[in-house]
Amino acid sequence: MATKLKNINKNISDFFYNKVVKTISLIIALISFILFFTSLYIFFEKDGYENYSSFYDSYEFNYYYATYTHNITELYTKLISKRHIEETLDSPEIFLERYDTINDKLENNVNFVYCVENTDKNTMITNVTDEKNPIDYIMNLPTGLHCSSNTEYQPRLGHLFYDIKNMLSATSYEIYVGVKDPILSGDIFYDLFLEYGYTKNVLNIVKYIILYSSILLIISVLHLIIVSGKSSKEQEVKLKYIDKIPPDLHTIAMLFLAFVSMAIYVNNLYHYLDLSNYTIYLIFSTIILGIDFIFGINYLLSISRLIKSKKLVKSTLIFKVLTKLINIFNSTIKVLLNYKFFKFTTIVFLLFYGVLNGIIIFASLIGNEVTFFLGFLLFIFFNGYSVYIYLKSLASLSKIMIAAREISNGNIDFELDTKDMSIAFTEFSNNILNIQKGLKNAVENAIKGERMKTELITNVSHDLKTPLTSIITYVDLLKNEDLENEKALEYINILEDKSGRLKRLIDDLVQASKASTGNLAVSKDKIDLDELIMQAYGEYEDDLNNKNLEIIINSNDEHTYIIGDGNHLWRIIDNLISNALKYSLPNTRIYFDIFSNKEYGIMTIKNISANPLNISPDKLTERFVRGDESRSTEGSGLGLSIAQSLTTLQNGKFSIKIDGDLFKVVVELPLWVE
Amino acid sequence: MNNYTVLVCDDDKEIVNAISIYLEQDNYKVLKAYTGKEAINIVRNNEVHLILLDIMMPELDGLNATLKIREYSNIPIIILSAKSEDTDKILGLNFGADDYITKPFNPLELIARVKSQIRRYTALGSMENKEQILSTGNLQLDTETKLAYVDGEQIQLTAKEYGILYFLMKNVGKTFSINQIYENVWGEPLYTSENTVSVHIRRIREKIEINPKEPKYLKVVWGIGYKVEKY
Numbered sequence: 021m022a023t024k025l026k027n028i029n030k031n032i033s034d035f036f037y038n039k040v041v042k043t044i045s046l047i048i049a050l051i052s053f054i055l056f057f058t059s060l061y062i063f064f065e066k067d068g069y070e071n072y073s074s075f076y077d078s079y080e081f082n083y084y085y086a087t088y089t090h091n092i093t094e095l096y097t098k099l100i101s102k103r104h105i106e107e108t109l110d111s112p113e114i115f116l117e118r119y120d121t122i123n124d125k126l127e128n129n130v131n132f133v134y135c136v137e138n139t140d141k142n143t144m145i146t147n148v149t150d151e152k153n154p155i156d157y158i159m160n161l162p163t164g165l166h167c168s169s170n171t172e173y174q175p176r177l178g179h180l181f182y183d184i185k186n187m188l189s190a191t192s193y194e195i196y197v198g199v200k201d202p203i204l205s206g207d208i209f210y211d212l213f214l215e216y217g218y219t220k221n222v223l224n225i226v227k228y229i230i231l232y233s234s235i236l237l238i239i240s241v242l243h244l245i246i247v248s249g250k251s252s253k254e255q256e257v258k259l260k261y262i263d264k265i266p267p268d269l270h271t272i273a274m275l276f277l278a279f280v281s282m283a284i285y286v287n288n289l290y291h292y293l294d295l296s297n298y299t300i301y302l303i304f305s306t307i308i309l310g311i312d313f314i315f316g317i318n319y320l321l322s323i324s325r326l327i328k329s330k331k332l333v334k335s336t337l338i339f340k341v342l343t344k345l346i347n348i349f350n351s352t353i354k355v356l357l358n359y360k361f362f363k364f365t366t367i368v369f370l371l372f373y374g375v376l377n378g379i380i381i382f383a384s385l386i387g388n389e390v391t392f393f394l395g396f397l398l399f400i401f402f403n404g405y406s407v408y409i410y411l412k413s414l415a416s417l418s419k420i421m422i423a424a425r426e427i428s429n430g431n432i433d434f435e436l437d438t439k440d441m442s443i444a445f446t447e448f449s450n451n452i453l454n455i456q457k458g459l460k461n462a463v464e465n466a467i468k469g470e471r472m473k474t475e476l477i478t479n480v481s482h483d484l485k486t487p488l489t490s491i492i493t494y495v496d497l498l499k500n501e502d503l504e505n506e507k508a509l510e511y512i513n514i515l516e517d518k519s520g521r522l523k524r525l526i527d528d529l530v531q532a533s534k535a536s537t538g539n540l541a542v543s544k545d546k547i548d549l550d551e552l553i554m555q556a557y558g559e560y561e562d563d564l565n566n567k568n569l570e571i572i573i574n575s576n577d578e579h580t581y582i583i584g585d586g587n588h589l590w591r592i593i594d595n596l597i598s599n600a601l602k603y604s605l606p607n608t609r610i611y612f613d614i615f616s617n618k619e620y621g622i623m624t625i626k627n628i629s630a631n632p633l634n635i636s637p638d639k640l641t642e643r644f645v646r647g648d649e650s651r652s653t654e655g656s657g658l659g660l661s662i663a664q665s666l667t668t669l670q671n672g673k674f675s676i677k678i679d680g681d682l683f684k685v686v687v688e689l690p691l692w693v694e
Numbered sequence: 695m696n697n698y699t700v701l702v703c704d705d706d707k708e709i710v711n712a713i714s715i716y717l718e719q720d721n722y723k724v725l726k727a728y729t730g731k732e733a734i735n736i737v738r739n740n741e742v743h744l745i746l747l748d749i750m751m752p753e754l755d756g757l758n759a760t761l762k763i764r765e766y767s768n769i770p771i772i773i774l775s776a777k778s779e780d781t782d783k784i785l786g787l788n789f790g791a792d793d794y795i796t797k798p799f800n801p802l803e804l805i806a807r808v809k810s811q812i813r814r815y816t817a818l819g820s821m822e823n824k825e826q827i828l829s830t831g832n833l834q835l836d837t838e839t840k841l842a843y844v845d846g847e848q849i850q851l852t853a854k855e856y857g858i859l860y861f862l863m864k865n866v867g868k869t870f871s872i873n874q875i876y877e878n879v880w881g882e883p884l885y886t887s888e889n890t891v892s893v894h895i896r897r898i899r900e901k902i903e904i905n906p907k908e909p910k911y912l913k914v915v916w917g918i919g920y921k922v923e924k925y
Contacts, residue, residue, distance in 0.1 A: 492798040546918075555892045555895075557892060586915055
């Protein structure tokens, strides 16, 4: 039950790590990011719209309202006519232009109504054509207002009010202005009206978009951050290529990107913020925000992966530079300081060098040309001498390094020239010479030792065999004597048997020690294992028949050629077959298998043991260990050990496997390669 | 029944005595020496047909004695030594000895070798070098009578044994694998893995060799094949 719950938990948590889920989350994050910032920007730009209860409250409307009012006032109180301009105003060209401009504007006007009254002359100029009383009509409009030289501040006219009032003062003009209600299509006021409507609508939606997209954005980004770098909860965080960017560099790049994006956005988008045709704005916004998002989310996730894998600090450039500096310090200055000889001289020299150079430079700079020249000379001389000492040291060091290399390559008689050795390195070179001497001695001793060993073996065997020869010979003579004493005959047989054993033992011992110390000549010939086994079979046929042992030979290929020494191989097989002869259960079979793998030709001999083998294969190849623990039968106990040594000498492998009564020897030898 | 004299030289008196007993049992006359110098004196002043010589002796060792004797005599010299390395044997034979037996030895083998060497040395009425005779060392094969002779003694061979020996002696010194021998002697390729050839070889060796375990003529080149040594 507990495992089931655990599994369910695991499945649930693994769901979040799923690549598809991550991708969906990413897309959600992207969309909500774009929506959020686009809407946010709109919201801030159109801030104020909150407070507009109607179109007439909007800034845009009042701006144009004030401008038109100002234009009218200017036209009818100041400009009046082209002639008037030319007659009364200085630099009339400008005003003529303005005259034309204002007139053009009014041509295109549809909704702005005005009435300019001259209270003195009781005349009126108005563009209200279809009303009996234009002034009443205008004042009845929701936006209608009256302005004269002594009107109070009209907020709708904004800062232009003062200029307007100015123009009206000292005149008998009074103006009545307003915008038609309802607004008719065809001019700027209509356009503004439409835009107001759109904006109000959009803003309502925008508020909700901001809210929901921010929630989605936070959730999806959090999800991505939490699951970043792993494909299941238990996994270790896997870093991606982008994580190789040092995080501090990455952060700076991101800041730069954000700054640039903001600048572009604010500077350019404002122009595109025409909400009656918001397509262009959306496209532009999406592109910029999209790019920002891609870089931004990668940055965030990279940082989160680095934090999760605890590699954040170590990946920063600062850290790496610092560690590099510390390493440089450790590998140079610290090492120098550790070697006693250099410590004092290094510090002194570095100080002296630095100070002296500083003094020279300083002195040559503050003095006149003469001191400068002198200082220059001193500088050259001093530094030149320093370079010379440095090069000499390097040369000495190179000599020592060459000697060391030669000696390590085996050329132990290489002579190290110690004259002209820089004093910093004399101790070093002497040490190298000592090592070399020691090495030569060791090699000499080793060679001597080997020679002595070989001599010892042959001498001992010779000295043992001489008296043994007498024993064997006289025992044989005894046998040939006419002895009727049965007991005596029995004793003589025992003597013959044991002395024969002693002879074999000595031979085997010499063989074993030569084989195991490698003091044997080993030739590398192309040997056919099948031929070898056949030959051995021939040699032992009679003996095998006497014990009723049948030999079965299985061979994979007709010929398996290996690299080996024919005589040693014969010795090995000889040992193994004679072992099999001695220790096999009569009337059983002995199996020979010949096959090969990629590198070795393999020969195995299997037989059933007559006596139980409660011994481990390793112990059997030890010298003097025999399968028959009572040591009652013949054999010196060295056979397997010799066979193993001989196999190893020919770069082969020798192993014994025991399974109950089944005794198996595996001999592997390197295959013959053309 | 033979009037051959053998000189036995070894610094070990018991060995000399023992060998003498064997030789005298076979009706050889025995002279004894215990140093190389003594051996040389005896050879100079007596008619000797074979010398059995040890190497490690005081006052002139066996090898140097061999050298000295060889300056004026061709008497067969068999070295008898406990030094059993191949290098020792090669050294001994290079110094002029005719044979090398290692101690401890099989007395019967010793006597057989002595006989063989003397026979060779005193070979009277040796076979003419006819075309039909293949020979190497003291092994002769008469291709017409199909008989083999070792040291003049006739050896009986079966047809196949003769065939194998003939093939190997015709190409004396060359090594042939079991397959090759079979094909040439039996006339057909060897299909099954029988040990016919190697058994025949062993039987031949037992017939013609003094010590089949250390053959002089028909040698096993382990892992490669068999050959007849060229002398």
